[in-house]
Amino acid sequence: MEQNKDLNQFDIPLAKRTYTNNRNSILLKKLLITAPFLLIIFSMTALRLIRNIEVGPLSNLKFQVEKNQDNRILGHLPYNEIPQEKLVLIEPNVEVHIDMRDSLLNMREEAKRDGVYLVFLSGYRSINLQNDIFYSLKSIRNQEASERARVSAPPGYSEHSTGFAIDIGDATKRETDFETEFENTDAFRWLIKNAAKFHFKLSFARDNKYIDYEPWHWRYEGSIEALKVFESSNRKL
Numbered sequence: 357m358e359q360n361k362d363l364n365q366f367d368i369p370l371a372k373r374t375y376t377n378n379r380n381s382i383l384l385k386k387l388l389i390t391a392p393f394l395l396i397i398f399s400m401t402a403l404r405l406i407r408n409i410e411v412g413p414l415s416n417l418k419f420q421v422e423k424n425q426d427n428r429i430l431g432h433l434p435y436n437e438i439p440q441e442k443l444v445l446i447e448p449n450v451e452v453h454i455d456m457r458d459s460l461l462n463m464r465e466e467a468k469r470d471g472v473y474l475v476f477l478s479g480y481r482s483i484n485l486q487n488d489i490f491y492s493l494k495s496i497r498n499q500e501a502s503e504r505a506r507v508s509a510p511p512g513y514s515e516h517s518t519g520f521a522i523d524i525g526d527a528t529k530r531e532t533d534f535e536t537e538f539e540n541t542d543a544f545r546w547l548i549k550n551a552a553k554f555h556f557k558l559s560f561a562r563d564n565k566y567i568d569y570e571p572w573h574w575r576y577e578g579s580i581e582a583l584k585v586f587e588s589s590n591r592k593l
């Protein structure tokens with residue numbers, strides 16, 4: 357009887373424990389089923405937070421850079437004005453960057469030996485002068501800025517302000533100065549064949565989307581400084 361009583365006493369808690377264990381295992385099963393979903397939801401939320409914090413602003417920045425690549429205005433790139441101490445006079449009215457002087461003069465000499473006479477029309481132009489050229493001609497010709505920019509750079513955006521640009525004419529065909537017809541002169545034909553030897557490059561070729569063809573306008577890329585100045589320009593849009 358006492359043994360039975362003991363057994364009964366033992367049975368009751370055992371039964372209770374079994375009940376508790378069943379309840380626990382149901383909870384455990386529920387947890388096992390829902391855990392992967394909870395994990396997925398947690399991961400997605402965490403990822404979204406990280407994207408907003410890190411990738412969000414970065415992608416915005418990238419978008420802004422792509423949108424305003426190189427800071428071009430009407431197809432022209434911004435250029436700093438050359439420090440005055442780097443300017444040298446090569447003709448009464450023509451100043452250029454000291455780095456390109458020898459190459460430019462040597463080019464003219466070699467052309468002369470080939471019977472071709474190059475004339476230097478315009479070298480360095482200050483941002484102030486470019487300002488006068490751009491705005492005065494714009495108002496005289498009643499053109500909008502985008503039209504004007506096809507034939508002249510806005511102030512602060514001209515290769516001429518770097519001292520590394522030179523407008524060249526044919527001394528025997530002065531009527532073609534700053535005209536597209538310059539491309540039909542001996543001087544232009546000679547330049548196309550030989551200018552690269554002296555590190556000069558045509559800046560505004562026919563395929564330029566925004567700026568008109570300028571066969572007379574050449575730029576120097578024969579020094580590290582010059583290459584740096586025109587690095588953006590040499591990158592395709």
Ligand SMILES: [Zn+2]
Pocket residue numbers: 478516521522523572573574
């Ligand atoms: Zn020019």
